[in-house]
Amino acid sequence: MNGTIIVDNVTVEGATLATAQVESIEADETEQWIHLQFTWSGKPFSLDVAESDRVYDLKAALMSLTNVPPERQKILGLVKGKLPTDDERIGDLKLLSGKKFTLVGTPEGHEIKDPHELEFLPDVVNDLDVDFTADPAAAAEYINDQRNRRKVEQHTKKLKPNLINPLREGKRLLVLDIDYTILDTKPLTSGALPPQECARPGLHEFLEAVYPHYDICIWSQTSWMWLEAKLVELGMLGGIRSYRIAFVLDKTCMFTVFSKRNGQPYKHSVKALKIIWNHFPQYGPSNTIHVDDLGRNFALNPREGLKISAYKNAHTQAAMADRELAKVARYLVHLANSHPDFRKANHSKWKDVVKSLPQ
Missing domain, CATH: 3.40.50.1000 (HAD superfamily/HAD-like)
Incomplete structure (x- = not known):
């Protein structure tokens, strides 16, 4: 069973805020993507993340594939030592495309909850x-x-x-x-x-x-x-x-x-x-x-x-x-x-x- 998340690589207009006004600018950066592979519960998965994404986005993508909520995720082998905080940019992790890691965690149940x-x-x-x-x-x-x-x-x-x-x-x-x-x-x-x-x-x-x-x-x-x-x-x-x-x-x-x-x-x-x-x-x-x-x-x-x-x-x-x-x-x-x-x-x-x- 394989799953792939690829988010459209679209460059849109941004804006820069001056003291007096907000001016539109054209985005001139090209989004760089990193292909990752991981296993969870013995099953292989793959996903692509952008360098401008944060660790928070990676965890969200993992949840969308496995239903394991971020607070239960243990990400092993992606980086040396402890995984950086949610605000860390993926590009700053210096990951190579094709990097493999293991996800450990129990998926969230689908039980009906009290409102x-x-x-x-x-x-x-x-x-x-x-x-x-x-x-x-x-x-x-x-x-x-x-x-x-x-x-x-x-x-x-x-x-x-x-x-x-x-x-x-x-x-x-x-x-x-x-x-x-x-x-x-x-x-x-x-x-x-x-x-x-x-x-x-x-x-x-x-x-x-x-x-x-x-x-x-x-x-x-x-x-x-x-x-x-x-x-x-x-x-x-x-x-x-x-x-x-x-x-x-x-x-x-x-x-x-x-x-x-x-x-x-x-x-x-x-x-x-x-x-x-x-x-x-x-x-x-x-x-x-x-x-x-x-x-x-x-x-x-x-x-x-x-x-x-x-x-x-x-x-x-x-x-x-x-x-x-x-x-x-x-x-x-x-x-x-x-x-x-x-x-x-x-x-x-x-x-x-x-x-x-x-x-």
Whole structure:
């Protein structure tokens, strides 16, 4: 029994982040691939990995072939000594094509799990967040990383967008996070509070205010089955409100990137807007804004990101007094009316802009 994973070798446009703007560049690097062979449970397998891939990607490829999760994998004979950490580049391992190794590990079972045991809640620890707008040079490195550009292309090909409502000519695009951005996820998923009481105050009014100017995409770091249930329970889908959600993306459209936090390797998921732009070319950096409570989700699009405070502890007095969405709505309407090209706006200063607007 043989298995082979070969990812399309496609070079795509990257972007370099200058202090004032993001400029597109053509990728001039040629991806180098390494052919590896391994045995697991007495069976031979083979796979190809790119030099720009990380050890993390190798482990993911091994799992796709054997169903052995990374935490159970023992990779013997690939390198001398201990296998490097997940963020190490495959090219830095100095592997020769045709290298053979052995994988040891027990595959994951296919048993049905209780929903509460499933990994459907996003990683929402804000103290581990990263501000990619604060370091343009570092942001440019992630944007131009050959692996990241290839991942964007792969996820573009994999995505089959399903329009819930038609896109409207001449509208901008609002990409909106859901968990802890427009609702308190914990009491919703646990059933501690009714759905309406988990929503951030002014949610529907916010969406109604921006809808005349923006097509709305919901992008959540959860799986579709849970995401759909949340949106229906909140009355955002199938409701009678005067706004419509154009399309929805879940965690399958995200991928892991490797950056640094306080000088240390840091691994996290990212929402790459270019995946959307590749499918819907009427949108791009000039007319797209991404609202999220986690700045690290903007890693590949720092200039298009607008970070707002996380919404938690719904039903407390402080949470019920929250007016963040009303302020964001004022900013987005102002942005649509005053900036034909969003690239000329600095979204990190959005609160200052709102304060300067007439009441």
